[in-house]
Amino acid sequence: MKILHTIRQGKIGGGETHVLDLVQELNPQEFESVVLAFTDGPLITELKKLGIKTYVIYTEKPFDRSCWEKVKDLLLQEKIDLLHAHGTRAQSNSFWAAHKLHIPIIYTVHGWSFHPRQNRLIKMIRVWSEKFLVKKANVTICVSDHNLSEGKKLFNMDRAVVIKNGINFRKFDADKEYKDLRSELGIDRSVVLIGFIARMTIQKDPFTFIKAIADRPGAPYAKYLMVGDGELKQSAVDLAEKLKVSDKIIFAGFRQDIPDILKALDIYCLPSLWEGLPIGLLEAMAMRKATVSTSVNGTKEVIKPGKNGLLIEAGDVNGLSAALDILIKDEVLRSEIGRNAEQSVKAEYSISKMTRRIEEIYRDLKLK
Structure with a gap:
């Protein structure tokens, strides 16, 4: 056929x-x-x-x-x-x-x-x-x-x-060996790395992510990686400069080595204003990552708040900043949420x- x-x-x-x-x-x-x-x-x-x-x-x-x-x-x-x-x-x-x-x-x-x-x-x-x-x-x-x-x-x-x-669990396998992205980007092992991996569009709301960083969650222990291009890319770079957080953010542009990137992260963040069922979120969960995402559409079908991820309201800068701060400061909680995330995705997706x-x-x- x-x-x-x-x-x-x-x-x-x-x-x-x-x-x-x-x-x-x-x-x-x-x-x-x-x-x-x-x-x-x-x-x-x-x-x-x-x-x-x-x-x-x-x-x-x-x-x-x-x-x-x-x-x-x-x-x-x-x-x-x-x-x-x-x-x-x-x-x-x-x-x-x-x-x-x-x-x-x-x-x-x-x-x-x-x-x-x-x-x-x-x-x-x-x-x-x-x-x-x-x-x-x-x-x-x-x-x-x-x-x-x-x-x-x-x-x-x-x-x-x-x-x-x-999700293809052969490709997104938390126990596999991956490229050392932290060394490539010059990020120390002691730093908590938070990632935004999406096209920079209105839907994915990179501005709320950057504004939350300006609240300095986890400072000075955290660094932020923004992966993706799109029509809001330059505006996002400009906003980071305006809010004086450019030193905390690496704008990596479009990349295809997503499993390597996820392996390097400690926390994955998806602040979308709306979604179908976000594949990027499922991939991060399959890689045993703690996640912070917005309580929208299909996303809230996947996340059980506090168990396999954290949820905030769309556009809530303070809520996002607080959720990131919790995970940055609590390594035990990050690990627990990551394990639960992997198990729930493997069971259903x-x-x-x-x-x-x-x-x-x-x-x-x-x-x-």
Whole structure:
């Protein structure tokens, strides 16, 4: 069965990591994967290394009619049996071609494109768009219970299921040997290292992280590592300078050696304003890290506060500063939370479990 996976970009984020893991885990005796991204980037390079056939049809816009015929030509050229669209932009730019060719569609929602902090008109348009895209899919997969319940409040979700994200525990194994990142970055072993690993966008809220650092949690025992690029990168650097915390923060830019980075950290922080089910958080937990994250969407389904992580309210600078201070000063608590985090992720969020359920959906659609 030949499946075309479509994804919005070639840069590597949560949805892109999901696709990268999924195409490697699918049973090769039953399923052949082809990947279409709508921008180029490191994801394409990684897939090619794995021998996965990949294509790029460039657009950074949703519902870009100029690329629809090109997607249709690709479906015909590759003799695709099923389309699996990962995310809003991917679905909006590939559903038309699949419908024209009577090819079944699976739409995986990696967090809705609408959220509470949007302008009212923009949110209304996004809700209408998602309703339309869900209707066009034979099956919609939500990566968290919250995403499903949120969708159900606004439109028909009768053909939707929840399949939670899974982690590749061979790649994220806390007991493996990793590169010595601390030596590379000149960070002493005695320093407590806190990491923010995400694209610097409004969603991930790097500003709250930097403002919390300005409250000096754990000073002078802590240092902060911000990994990622994005449209807010320069603004984040400027804010750190303005608040006089540049000496405490290392801006590392985009990196692909995430397991090495996680191994070097003591604490992982994800101050997002909204989420689907954050793969980065699951990866950090799999690496036995204490985490501080915001009580939003799928995140609060994963974290049991005080047991396998700490939760704060979105945008709460003081709350984030206090939570980081607690973990920085209490090594025993950090270790306990990290162990519990690893156990809870391994029990519920394996890539194998996720993939077997997706394979069942592929088979069901083939039989219909």
